[in-house]
Amino acid sequence: xxxxxxxxxxxxxxxxxxxxxxxxxxxxxxxxxxxxxxxxxxxxxxxxxxxxxxxxxxxxxxxxxxxxxxxxxxxxxxxxxxxxxxxxxxx
Numbered sequence: 001x002x003x004x005x006x007x008x009x010x011x012x013x014x015x016x017x018x019x020x021x022x023x024x025x026x027x028x029x030x031x032x033x034x035x036x037x038x039x040x041x042x043x044x045x046x047x048x049x050x051x052x053x054x055x056x057x058x059x060x061x062x063x064x065x066x067x068x069x070x071x072x073x074x075x076x077x078x079x080x081x082x083x084x085x086x087x088x089x090x091x
Contacts, residue, residue: 004035004042012038022046 008031010022015036025031026048034046047055 004033007031008033009035009037009042012036012043 010018015022022034023046026034026046029048032048032051035042036044036046
């Protein structure tokens with residue numbers, strides 16, 4: 001589990017009062033993340049857009065690698081069946 005410093009956590013009520021302030025802190029890299037706390041537990045995280053896009057690209061690359069690994073282990077017959085099902089789906 002990721003840990004958060006005390007100043008990286010904000011209750012949902014406080015966030016509602018000062019959202020702009022917390023967004024400014026993330027945008028200016030005072031904090032690289034802000035955990036939103038509800039009922040004494042983290043529910044969501046605010047990240048800067050650059051950090052989010054970096055994470056999304058990394059996730060997309062990982063997902064593509066997993067697909068490539070699956071295809072690499074498939075037999076020729078399995079690939080042909082998979083390919084024919086894809087063609088039929090789109091026709």
